[in-house]
Amino acid sequence: MKVSMYDKNNLLIECHNPEHLDILQSVLDGSKIRNQPMIKVPLKSGVLLSQFESYGIEASPVVQATITKLSENNKKRIINIAKIKAQYGGDIRFDYNYHGYYEKPMDHQKVMFNAIYYSDAAAIIADPGTCKTAPYLWAIDKRVQEGKIKKTLVITLSDLKKNVIEEMSKQVSNLKGVILENKAKSEKILNKKFVAKKHLCKNIDYDVYVANYESMDSITKLIQPGYFDMVVLDEAHRVGSPGSDQTKSIVDFFDDCPYKYIITGTLHANNIMSFYMPFRFLGADTVPYANYYEFRRRYMFTVDPDQHIWKAISGAKEVVRKITGNLSVGFKKEDCLDLPPLIQEVYSCEMAGDQKELYDQMKDHLVGTIDAMCDKCDKKGNCDMSCEDSMVAKNALILSGKLHQICSGFYINTRVDVNQDTGSATNNSNIITLHDNPKMSLLISTLNNMPDDDQVIIWTNYTASCKHIGDALSKSFGKDSFITCFGDDDAYEKVQLFRSSKKPYIVANPHKMGVGQNIQFSHYQIFFNNSRSFIVRDQALGWQHRQGQKEKVTAIDLVCLDSMDEVALTCLQNKYDLNLSLSEYSRVLKNPKDIRTIISMKKGK
Secondary structure: EEEEEEOOEEEEEEEEOOOHHHHHHHHHHOOOOOOEEEEEHHHHHHHHHHHHHHOOOOOOOHHHHHHHHHHHHHHHHHHHHHHHHHHHHOOOOOOOOOOOOOOOOOOOHHHHHHHHOOOOOOEEOOOOOOOOHHHHHHHHHHHHHHHHOOOOOEOOOHHHHHHHHHHHHHHHHOOOOEEEOOOHHHHHOOOOOOHHHHHHHHHOOEEEEEEEHHHHHHHHOOOOOOOEEHHHHHHHHHHHOOOOOOHHHHHHHHOOOOOOEEEEOOOOOHHHHHHHHHHHHHHHHHHOOOOOHHHHHHEEEEOOOOOOOOOOOOOOHHHHHHHHOOEEEEHHHHOOOOOEEEEEEEEEOOOOOHHHHHHHHHHHEEEEEOOOOOHHHHHHHOOOOOOOOOOOOOOOHHHHHHHHHOOOOOOOOOOEEEEOOOEEEEEEOOEEOOOHHHHHHHHHHHHHHOOOOEEEEEOOOOHHHHHHHHHHHHHHHHOOOEEEEEEOOOHHHHHHHHHHHOOEEEEEOHHOOOOOOOOOOOOOOOOOOOOHHHHHHHHHHHHHOOOOOOOEEEEEEEEEEEOHHHHHHHHHOOOOOOOOOOHHHHHHHOHHHHHHHHHHHHHHO
């Protein structure tokens, strides 16, 4: 096996044993050279070559020196992170001239800063509300001052781009930042293509460019590799899927960026593979196998013939903890912040009337009949009248979602029509609103018993619920009593409006507003229904119960007894996503309280 330099960022491996070449390609994340017994692999994969000494490695002095340097840097990085973590609780080195709006940086923020500044790749894994943005902005500022970097890209969620710019103005006002929006505007900013005289000031280099994940596939087509000196993935769990275009564009395009960092609240709640792509982004030298599917093959096994469900082998979780621990600093909110209490309460109600009848029919038979369906439909007869008055769930997975909807007083009758000539699909789904909805009555009575001067966030995972809750609030408290935030709304603008208007209620989707927003000015929130994701719920809690909150935070869950509401909440309270096998779904549909036994069994594995 011969190893040579392909170019400054890749190695070329020549191996005439086809079996060995295939293994090398899988482990090192290589790509084959057509009609040649060769593969091209990322330069940092060179540190993994020690696994293949039995193959007989021939390498030039230049290659050997390069790999040795990479290996030494890898070891140094791990040692540095260990030393930085050890400083917490003692004398923390903080070599930065801080001039932000905090009275002074908190100790855990100093540790975060050091992990980023003193390492070329690192992960910050800390709870929502632990003030993670400021430390990476300080590190950017420090490196810009020293001339080590010129341009940094921060990739975050679409609704958080304005938050990053706002935090910059408070923490590092000397830096110039810009938001990358659509492709046309991004090209003008990145390649300085503004031509009108009034826009000449925009034809400059910025210190910090802020983009969202969904735009990265197009943005990477506008620039050359090496355009950015530093890349930060904020909410880095968004690059968890190896097959998505945005993940590929981010991981592949920035493979050779000198400084890379990931920031997130969690990387492996109950899916240990979710850590992999964020760490692979940091570099091929941060994981023992540089290809996602090879790592999964080594540490997971599939339990279904279609290979959709994978389980961790014995010892896999310990391996992942070591990999992530080597390059990360992590903080739980309760360990690093002196916060007032978070009180979590559950208010329950019995299902009733047509809601209870439909729920039982669907649960027992996968089919439910709607009486007077047209009267309950959001289209109110403005349709082709082709709907049937029966609702069908084809399997337990779909059924669980439908039952969750029924608990909230409605049912989405999913219908997609395909044009036979063009093949285009049209969503003609309709929403059936049930007459009986005790949970809505429970919401109104709960709000009536809250202090008049408190602002309350009402979370719901469904657009239909946002509208239904809005109607109920209008009837009970007036149409000017609330704001909504869902769909294409700008979450940042909605939060600012909620703060300034002093309106008592905001009805929001946690996927939209529950991530990255500072909502410490209120301290009550109600979950009308829950997301399936523990991360989404945890973040929704965290943006109210975080640094700056002066009052105790009360979070109230509204649930229908003996229903999917209880199943979902129990999972999330135990830090599990609602992601069960079909047999487990079948079991909890018969007896929702069995979810506790299922979770105990999962934890015991």
